[in-house]
Amino acid sequence: MERLPSWIRQHLAALRALLVLTLVTGAIYPLLVTGIAQAVMNGNANGSRLQEGGKDVGSALIGQSFTDGDGHPLTKYFQSRPSAGGYDPLASGASNLGPQDVLDTLPVPGAKDDEGNPDTGRQSLLTQVCARSKEVGALEGVSGARPYCTGDGVGAVLKVFPAVGTPTRVVSVNQACPATPFLPAYQGVKVECGKPGEDYAAGRTVPVRGDARAVVPPDAVTASGSGLDPHISVAYAELQAPRVARERGLGLDTVRALIGRHTTGRALGFMGEPGVNVLELNLNLDRLKG
Incomplete structure (x- = not known):
């Protein structure tokens, strides 16, 4: 062949x-x-699915919200940490905003975007943290104040003019008029409220720390890198425990014992911090009350 x-x-x-x-x-x-x-x-291997009544209700590895149809927290449940992606596995990700993001873009009344929707402006990362802290404080009955935040829940940031030299004009740029500025004066100059649409880029940015002490834990006001974190810190769970116990008619010791039962330790015994799985904890609470 x-x-x-x-x-x-x-x-x-x-x-x-x-x-x-x-x-x-x-x-x-x-x-x-x-x-x-x-x-x-x-x-x-099957996604760490959790079931209730024979139906899948979520995954132990993916966080979810516990809110009503209008987005308000359901007070008988422990609340998860914020999510930049709305707890959507297909939209996993962070806000990509860093610690230098402190200036808001104030919405201009009556203005519309390119699609015809009302102008909503843009909140800086600092203002997002301040607003969340104020909301959590109101929900849990504690102070929502924290450094670099105003009493009305926005970033405490001034624009000082000129950028170099003796100030002649000072603006609280994240507080839209007619709001009362969080500081009456800065270096002898009266502080103005921010005017939507005005350009303050030429001024010097001055974040003001203030003397507030944060009671609300950091994970209650910042989103995780994935936006899907199923855990909260033990401190945040302890902050919510009195509310949940009151809303469910349970003893505070009972709720704290459940927090301990659903707390995971550090990875490999030394990495990270202990965390509380919110979905597992809320499911256990529902079973406890039948």
């Missing part, structure tokens, strides 16, 4: 290698790994 040309033999060898590797890496290996995962860690 006449031998095949070398180029044909090379192509046939490549084809055989392709078929063998496709079978091994595309079928045998995935089936083997899937089988081992199902046998050894069935729950984790």
Whole structure:
């Protein structure tokens, strides 16, 4: 029999290698790994799903909100930390705003965006933190004040003119007129409220720390990097415990015991901080009351 040309033999060898590797890496290996995962860690392999009444209610690995149709917190439930992606696994991500993001863009009354929607402006990361802290404080019956925040829940930031030299004009840029500025005067100059649409870029930015002491924990006012964090800190859970106990008619010690039961330790015993799984805790509370 006449031998095949070398180029044909090379192509046939490549084809055989392709078929063998496709079978091994595309079928045998995935089936083997899937089988081992199902046998050894069935729950984790299937997404750590949590069920109630035979129905999936969520995952132990993905946070979710506990609010009503208008977005208001359901007071008998522990609340999760904020999420930049709305707890949507398909929109996982952070706000990508950093600590230098302290200046709001005030909405201009009557103005509309390119799609015809009312102008809503843009909140800086600082103002988002301040607003969340104020809301959490009101919900839990504690002070929502924190450094660099005004009493009305926006970033305490001044624009000073000129940028260099003796101030002649000072504006509380995140407090839209006719709001009363959080400081009456700065270096002897009366502080003005911010006017929507006015350009303050030429001024020197001066965040004002104030003397407030934060009671609301950091994870209550900042979103996680993924936007899907299912845990809150023990401190945030303890802050919410009196409200949940009161709304459910339970003893505070009972609620705190449940917090301890759903608290996970540090990874490998030394990395990170202990956390409380919010969904598991709320499901346990519902079972406790039937």
